[in-house]
Amino acid sequence: xVTNTEETPKKxxxxxxxxxxxxxxxxxxxxRIQTRFPPEPNGYLHIGxxxxxxxxxxxxRNYNGICNLRFDDTNPVKEDxxxxxxxxxxxxxxxxxxQNIYYASDYFQQLWDLAIELIKQGKAYIDEQSxxxxxxxxxxxxxxxxESPYRNRPTEESLALFLKMNTGEIAEGAMVLRAKIDMASPxxxxxxxxxxxxxxxxxxxxxxxxxxxxxxxDYAHGQxxxxxxxxxxxxxLEFEVHRPLYDWFIDQFKDSDYRPRQIEFNRLNxxxxxxxxxxxxxxxxxxxxxxxDDPRMPTICGLRRRGYSPDAIHNFIDKIGYTxxxxxxxxxxxxxxxxxxxxKTVSRVNAVINPVKLIITNYPEGKxxxxxxxxxxxxxxxxxxxxxxxxxxYIEREDFMEDAPKKFFRMTPRQEVRLKSAYIVKCTGCxxxxxxxxxxxxxxxxxxxxxxxxxxxxxxxGTLHWVSAQHALxxxxxxxxxxxxxxxxxxxxxxxxxxxxPDSLRVLTNCFVEPSLQTANALDQFQFQRLGYFNVDPDxxxxxxxxxxxxxxxxxxxxxxxx
RNA sequence: UGUCUUAUGGUGUAAUGGUAGCACUGCAGUUUCUGGAUCUGCCUGUCUAGGUUCGAGUCCUGGUAAGACAACCA
Numbered sequence: 001x002v003t004n005t006e007e008t009p010k011k012x013x014x015x016x017x018x019x020x021x022x023x024x025x026x027x028x029x030x031x032r033i034q035t036r037f038p039p040e041p042n043g044y045l046h047i048g049x050x051x052x053x054x055x056x057x058x059x060x061r062n063y064n065g066i067c068n069l070r071f072d073d074t075n076p077v078k079e080d081x082x083x084x085x086x087x088x089x090x091x092x093x094x095x096x097x098x099q100n101i102y103y104a105s106d107y108f109q110q111l112w113d114l115a116i117e118l119i120k121q122g123k124a125y126i127d128e129q130s131x132x133x134x135x136x137x138x139x140x141x142x143x144x145x146x147e148s149p150y151r152n153r154p155t156e157e158s159l160a161l162f163l164k165m166n167t168g169e170i171a172e173g174a175m176v177l178r179a180k181i182d183m184a185s186p187x188x189x190x191x192x193x194x195x196x197x198x199x200x201x202x203x204x205x206x207x208x209x210x211x212x213x214x215x216x217x218d219y220a221h222g223q224x225x226x227x228x229x230x231x232x233x234x235x236x237l238e239f240e241v242h243r244p245l246y247d248w249f250i251d252q253f254k255d256s257d258y259r260p261r262q263i264e265f266n267r268l269n270x271x272x273x274x275x276x277x278x279x280x281x282x283x284x285x286x287x288x289x290x291x292x293d294d295p296r297m298p299t300i301c302g303l304r305r306r307g308y309s310p311d312a313i314h315n316f317i318d319k320i321g322y323t324x325x326x327x328x329x330x331x332x333x334x335x336x337x338x339x340x341x342x343x344k345t346v347s348r349v350n351a352v353i354n355p356v357k358l359i360i361t362n363y364p365e366g367k368x369x370x371x372x373x374x375x376x377x378x379x380x381x382x383x384x385x386x387x388x389x390x391x392x393x394y395i396e397r398e399d400f401m402e403d404a405p406k407k408f409f410r411m412t413p414r415q416e417v418r419l420k421s422a423y424i425v426k427c428t429g430c431x432x433x434x435x436x437x438x439x440x441x442x443x444x445x446x447x448x449x450x451x452x453x454x455x456x457x458x459x460x461x462g463t464l465h466w467v468s469a470q471h472a473l474x475x476x477x478x479x480x481x482x483x484x485x486x487x488x489x490x491x492x493x494x495x496x497x498x499x500x501x502p503d504s505l506r507v508l509t510n511c512f513v514e515p516s517l518q519t520a521n522a523l524d525q526f527q528f529q530r531l532g533y534f535n536v537d538p539d540x541x542x543x544x545x546x547x548x549x550x551x552x553x554x555x556x557x558x559x560x561x562x563x
Numbered sequence: 564u565g566u567c568u569u570a571u572g573g574u575g576u577a578a579u580g581g582u583a584g585c586a587c588u589g590c591a592g593u594u595u596c597u598g599g600a601u602c603u604g605c606c607u608g609u610c611u612a613g614g615u616u617c618g619a620g621u622c623c624u625g626g627u628a629a630g631a632c633a634a635c636c637a
């Protein structure tokens with residue numbers, strides 16, 4: 001018997017999976033695994049959320065547990081159904097399905113009842129000071145806070161006022177409910193944290209004006225986890241200091257062996273990108289991008305519109321891992337992941353985005369041949385299609401040089417090149433206008449070198465893509481580059497809006513694509529041969545085709561030129 | 564003069580006291596009807612000083628550096 005341990009090495013666990021397995025081994029929570037993805041519906045999801053989603057849903061999937069979607073909707077001032085809808089759409093697009101969908105607002109009554117319990121136990125009180133005074137009394141990380149003059153008011157008084165906080169009798173900002181813990185705690189979060197505040201100015205997107213007193217995050221989030229039976233509450237590193245308070249609340253209310261466990265991991269930082277919802281909102285509101293789904297945005301909907309596949313995003317997140325180290329992830333790795341994903345799955349087509357005419361002087365005018373070409377060399381099952389060939393073609397301007405260096409393998413006088421899936425041609429010259437701009441390029445074809453014929457096996461250094469001028473469709477192509485010109489815009493002291501890459505979008509309107517693209521649908525993905533991966537923008541119509549460049553192909557010639 | 568946390572090639576991530584490995588990037592080559600893809604090789608690393616141990620990236624102590632925490636945000 002041969003062991004197969006060498007063939008299937010055990011995949012190493014990340015530290016969270018290791019905790020989960022240990023908890024399972026220890027028999028905690030009856031062997032149950034339950035996670036949740038808890039977005040606040042105040043913005044669109046971005047790739048950083050995707051990292052959290054993959055973890056929350058992935059842990060549940062791998063350990064036979066469940067993952068729920070819960071909207072942490074405790075602040076009506078910022079939240080909206082628009083976001084509730086987009087969040088669900090994005091999670092599903094990523095390929096996940098929640099077991100249940102919950103809202104923190106579902107628990108407003110339970111949270112309220114528990115808060116009353118806390119007041120009755122003398123562990124919470126109503127404070128009538130201004131926000132400024134309360135902030136002042138908090139002290140600082142190195143200086144202990146001071147106690148509120150309302151801290152020791154009678155329980156009955158707090159109880160009565162708390163009820164009033166929810167009737168509309170109390171003005172916004174006039175009173176808050178605070179836990180009575182320790183104003184001198186070295187952990188700032190223990191200095192009598194706020195539990196409830198009054199909001200009457202905005203309706204809640206689900207409960208309208210029913211509630212006037214709304215619970216704060218630390219209280220609502222942890223208790224929501226508890227109500228739902230969450231076993232592993234996974235969140236990002238900045239909540240580490242909140243964990244003792246999370247545990248404190250659980251300790252106040254828990255009535256069995258069950259307890260949720262908060263574990264923090266590093267958030268996703270991408271080079272040349274900002275990942276803050278606030279900054280993204282600003283980009284959108286100030287029209288610095290076209291919207292949340294602008295293909296330059298790191299939002300899920302932006303990536304989708306850009307042509308990223310869910311598969312690419314999963315691969316990327318798989319590669320970066322989960323640790324407690326505050327990492328800067330190279331956006332090049334994301335680009336690698338999408339190339340790797342699309343290379344295997346996407347059809348190759350011909351498109352010329354910076355066209356110049358190529359005239360084959362010895363090819364009969366008016367003759368049209370249909371050339372057979374493979375759809376995807378990486379996928380044997382992808383089949384072939386026919387593309388029209390004639391005596392006038394478009395090729396890329398960059399593929400011709402009148403005076404070419406030795407390493408230039410493309411169109412240049414007296415040099416043979418292959419026109420992909422067609423013939424080998426030899427350049428004979430070109431015509432220039434008075435400014436010296438090349439208007440037409442001339443070549444002669446060798447009829448014996450048609451693709452598939454024996455002579456076509458001749459060695460030529462370069463292969464060019466092309467479209468037939470009379471058959472090609474005109475199209476708009478949008479070329480995207482990194483949104484920011486600085487590697488780490490968040491660490492730069494300058495305003496992030498001054499750090500935008502002025503060339504992050506280039507729109508080319510005079511592009512030509514092969515006729516088969518006439519019937520392409522929005523979001524369909526392609527490889528434009530030798531150029532990169534592109535998809536059909538939702539703006540595209542049969543009359544006016546619009547394509548987005550997802551990512552360019554690796555270009556070793558461009559690199560060579562930079563030397 | 565606080566609490567919590569982190570430190571492995573350029574970047575990210577493994578090694579769970581026992582040969583520092585993988586991916587991306589970069590470089591060189593192979594191959595190719597995409598200067599793509601493929602395949603091969605190479606470069607580059609345990610923050611620091613002590614300690615425990617037969618043996619330390621891993622455990623302990625001190626230092627250094629970095630991050631989070633003082634919203635009626637989540």
